[in-house]
Amino acid sequence: MDSAYSNVLGGKLNLKGKGLKSKKKKGKKKRQKDFLIEKSEVQRQEEKREPQDETFGMTKAQKEQLERAKALDKQKAENVAGKSYRARIEELNEALAMIPEHNDIPRVSAAGNG
Structure with a gap:
């Protein structure tokens, strides 16, 4: 019985004092360092290397397409920045008014079903 209780601590529980002895963690090996x-x-x-040109390796057509896309993005940004919210909403409403309403559900009646 004495050997079964050899690792038990006696006395009151002390939460603020030293805890049980724990094993020290092994340090990383030199190889890992x-x-x-x-x-x-x-x-x-890699950070010191100068960043390559974004068009490096692109064909002439790809470069031209990239330039056009940048110009279009710039133009869209200028258009949006120049208009107020109210002007953009009015423009959207006008565009929606011009669209034909072919997606509306037609009137359904039981008279034509039979």
Whole structure:
């Protein structure tokens, strides 16, 4: 019986004092540190490289398409910035008024079903 209770602490429970002895964690090995150092050096070298031109490797047509897309985005941004909210809503309402209403549900009656 004595061996079964050999690891039990006696006395009152003390929550603010020292706890039970715990095992110390093993430190990382030197190999892992070297690997992390190499990895960080590679990242630094990649950051030092000058960023390549975004059109690098693109064909002439792809470059022209990219330029047109940028110009169109710029033009749309200028149009939106120049109009007030009320003007944009009025323009939307006018556009919706011009659309034919072919999606409306036609009147349904039982007279034609039979």
